[in-house]
Amino acid sequence: MADQRVIEVSDLTFSYRKTEALKKISFTVDRGEVLGFLGPNGAGKSTTVKLLTGQIVPDKGSIRILDRPMPRERSRILNKIGLCFEAPNIYPKLTGFENLAIFAKLHGQSTSHIPRLMSRFGLENKGNQRVASYSKGMKQRLVVARALVNRPEILILDEPTQGLDPTNKEMLHELFHEQQEVGTTIFITTHDMLDVEAMCDRVIFLNEGSIMADDDPKALMRRHGKALIHVSLKNTDGVEAVTLPIDEAKTADRIADWLREGRVETIHSQEATLGQVFINITGRRLDHE
Amino acid sequence: MSRFWVIFRKDLRVARSEGLFLLIVLWAPLASGVTRWVVSALGRDMATLGLQMIPMWLAMNSILIGIMVLAMLFIMEKEAGTMAALRLTPITLIEIIAAKLTISLFISVASAIALILLNVGAIKIPELIVISTAGMLFMLAAGLLVAQFATSMMQFMTSVRLLMLPLALPMILHFFPHVEAEWLKLIPTYFLVRASHEVVVMNASLADVAGDIGIMLLQGLILLAIAIFTIAKLEKRPS
Known part of the structure; x- marks a missing residue:
């Protein structure tokens, strides 16, 4: 080696x-x-x-x-x-x-x-x-x-x-x-x-x-990253943006409720990024001056 | 091709593409030529006056080219960031300095020959070139040293004027022979003016002015060693 x-x-x-x-x-x-x-x-x-x-x-x-x-x-x-x-x-x-x-x-x-x-x-x-x-x-x-x-x-x-x-x-x-x-x-x-x-x-x-x-990088993202779900919800005032962690049990229930109520306008998943992993590990942003 | 020649050829190419270099190289020969023409037009005898003016023109040539050319070659590399790139190849600092020094001497000799030919014709050329080259070494080292502390060409041009003023004193005082101050001998151009005057006006040989040539070489080599030491030290300084 x-x-x-x-x-x-x-x-x-x-x-x-x-x-x-x-x-x-x-x-x-x-x-x-x-x-x-x-x-x-x-x-x-x-x-x-x-x-x-x-x-x-x-x-x-x-x-x-x-x-x-x-x-x-x-x-x-x-x-x-x-x-x-x-x-x-x-x-x-x-x-x-x-x-x-x-x-x-x-x-x-x-x-x-x-x-x-x-x-x-x-x-x-x-x-x-x-x-x-x-x-x-x-x-x-x-x-x-x-x-x-x-x-x-x-x-x-x-x-x-x-x-x-x-x-x-x-x-x-x-x-x-x-x-x-x-x-x-x-x-x-x-x-x-x-x-x-x-x-x-x-x-x-x-x-x-x-x-x-x-x-x-993939191992770091698995270990320190947090995958998210972004949901746009219709409400009386217009559209409300909600971000939920993908790995929490309540997330699926909440999304299922919103879907039943017909409030979901858009829904996107977002994988953890190395930038976020960096913040989670160091407490600083990579583009920090 | 050795690394020395790679830098030598590259700098020759860069010098050719820079109009300022041409201006610096031709300035003294052209100015002396114009002076000669004006003086002749006024009816003065240029045969004697031309010989007396040679020490002044040679000193001016060495100050202008010596201080400016080598320093400009370094500052241009610094401004473009290419010096850092060169230093990340196997070339050594000494090889870079040697190549740039050689090209500056090459340019200075060409300019000095043009200057002599324009003023007094083909007389005493080898002797005057030896004297001019010996004097040039100090100027090159001085330019090299000042260039290390300048971050841009503009900054260099401003600071170098302060250096040129005292160096030009012996050249001016050459026309006032009654001023014979001992302190003048502290200025390197004094020996360049004195040796070239001895050769062209008093018909002295190189052996007669060997002492002055030796002093100029010694002064030049000492300042060159100081400049190289300073560059090496500045290069290692973290920024």
């Missing part, structure tokens, strides 16, 4: 001056797994990414990536990692092809696969255009393409779909699925539940620098 572990984090602690950003967190990620790292702003997600990529050094604890210690073997590890950040940090005055070629060469790779990569990201006709002329979605796709330019074993994605329209989001989800299918391990930080539901095999909830939960 050890060779299956691609990321091993143990007792990781990091402080920004007097603020403890991470408090002895430990987790592992297996080969081919898609791990969602969830938490509100300030939970410690970006600090974890910075530590995983060797941008900062932990106060305590250890990180091993692909069986090598980070940050001691940073350069070798970075050669096997693809990174994608929320901000499209690309050269606006260069073309899309040039942007990818620079990073391919810095990783010691040839540029022969770049046209294919650009085509996969729907940028085949844009390769010779300056990036400054790209739309936001195109820039973000280029950043994700750049993360794959070194054929990485691990993809680290920090809020990769933030601010994108649904079409671009869906396109990126498909591309991440393809990577998962070829065995790439994906570590993704996000507040976006659509990202998690579309991609993640496992999620870690982070709150105020501590891990609050670490499990498969």
